[in-house]
Amino acid sequence: SQQGEEDPQALSIQEGENATMNCSYKTSINNLQWYRQNSGRGLVHLILIRSNEREKHSGRLRVTLDTSKKSSSLLITASRAADTASYFCATGSGTYKYIFGTGTRLKVLA
Amino acid sequence: ETGVTQSPTHLIKTRGQQVTLRCSSQSGHNTVSWYQQALGQGPQFIFQYYREEENGRGNFPPRFSGLQFPNYSSELNVNALELDDSALYLCASSRTQLPFLSGELFFGEGSRLTVL
Numbered sequence: 208s209q210q211g212e213e214d215p216q217a218l219s220i221q222e223g224e225n226a227t228m229n230c231s232y233k234t235s236i237n238n239l240q241w242y243r244q245n246s247g248r249g250l251v252h253l254i255l256i257r258s259n260e261r262e263k264h265s266g267r268l269r270v271t272l273d274t275s276k277k278s279s280s281l282l283i284t285a286s287r288a289a290d291t292a293s294y295f296c297a298t299g300s301g302t303y304k305y306i307f308g309t310g311t312r313l314k315v316l317a
Numbered sequence: 318e319t320g321v322t323q324s325p326t327h328l329i330k331t332r333g334q335q336v337t338l339r340c341s342s343q344s345g346h347n348t349v350s351w352y353q354q355a356l357g358q359g360p361q362f363i364f365q366y367y368r369e370e371e372n373g374r375g376n377f378p379p380r381f382s383g384l385q386f387p388n389y390s391s392e393l394n395v396n397a398l399e400l401d402d403s404a405l406y407l408c409a410s411s412r413t414q415l416p417f418l419s420g421e422l423f424f425g426e427g428s429r430l431t432v433l
Contacts, residue, residue, distance in 0.1 A: 240421060247405060249319065249424040250360070295359050297422075304350065304373055305422065307359035 213296060213311040221316050226283040228311040230296030231276075237299045239272055241281050244293045244310070253281075253294075288317045319343060323408050323425035330398050331433050338393040338428045340408030346423065349391040351383060352407040354427070360407055366391060395430075403432045 214229045230239070238257045242250040256263045256272045256279065263270045269282040283290055293312050297305040320343035330336050342349050348367045352360035362375035366385035380396040389410070395402055406429075409422035 242422075242424075247427075247429070249321075249407060249426040250409075250422075251319070251424070252421040255421060304362035304365065304375060306362070307352075309359050 213294070213308045215311060216309070217312045217314070219314045219316065220286060222286060222288055224286055226286050226290070226313055226315070228281050228294055228313070230279045230281070230308050232279075232296070232298045232306075232308075233277065234298075236274070239270075239279050240297045240299070240305070241268075241270060241279075242295045242297060242307075244295065246292075250295065283313075286313075286315045288315050291315045319423040319425065321408060321410050321423050321425035323406075323428050325428055326426065327429045327431075329431045329433060332398055332400060334398050334432075335394065335396045336398060336430060338395075338406050338408075338430070340391045340393070340410075340425055342389045342391065342408075342410035343423050346410035346412055347389055348411045348413060349385055349389065350409050350411075350422070351391070351393045352409065353377070354405040354407060355401075356404070363393070398432045400432050403430060405429050 212231050220226055236258055240255045241253040243253055244250045254265045254268055254270050256270050267284045272279045291314050293310045295310045296308045299305050322341045324339050350365040351363040354360040363377050364371050365373040369385045382394045384392045405427045407427045408425045411422055
């Protein structure tokens with residue numbers, strides 16, 4: 208079963224615009240990570256935020272975490288055509304696994 | 318480039334057959350986990366191996382089994398293949414036994430299995 212649910216399922220924007228995608232989860236977590244996947248290939252780690260952190264930045268990425276609402280958001284600023292991919296949140300909790308969400312498919316139009 | 322390699326990249330099997338997928342972990346990583354990703358879905362955890370022992374398993378039947386070798390490479394075996402086993406199978410390695418606590422996962426490019 209999927210713990211995380213990304214929203215929206217699909218997003219189409221123009222190059223240069225910002226892209227925001229959201230993730231909701233069900234149980235308490237130790238950390239939350241965001242991964243990127245290009246057209247059915249392997250996943251690439253983007254950023255990790257711990258449960259005691261509220262915001263984190265990495266280059267053009269900004270992640271927020273609200274544990275009271277069990278939600279996180281990923282903001283990609285000044286998007287590029289190369290950002291076109293699927294983005295997944297993954298939650299780490301008290302088990303030997305990460306639980307991935309269903310993903311947001313982002314398309315950046317040049 | 319994550320340093321995790323998987324083989325084969327694509328394969329086609331028929332229902333009832335058996336398949337073995339292979340994964341070579343990134344150097345220095347002693348933990349490997351396997352995920353199944355159906356089309357349009359997120360990856361689902363199959364199991365994890367740490368120092369050649371399975372130490373975590375998802376909701377998959379016993380016909381999904383694995384091995385980890387002393388060099389930390391790994392295999393995923395699936396017996397009695399069913400049509401629903403068609404998916405992308407992803408291997409991920411990590412430096413720690415408990416990647417969910419602190420570490421990131423390094424994924425290979427996956428093996429796409431089609432069951433006819």
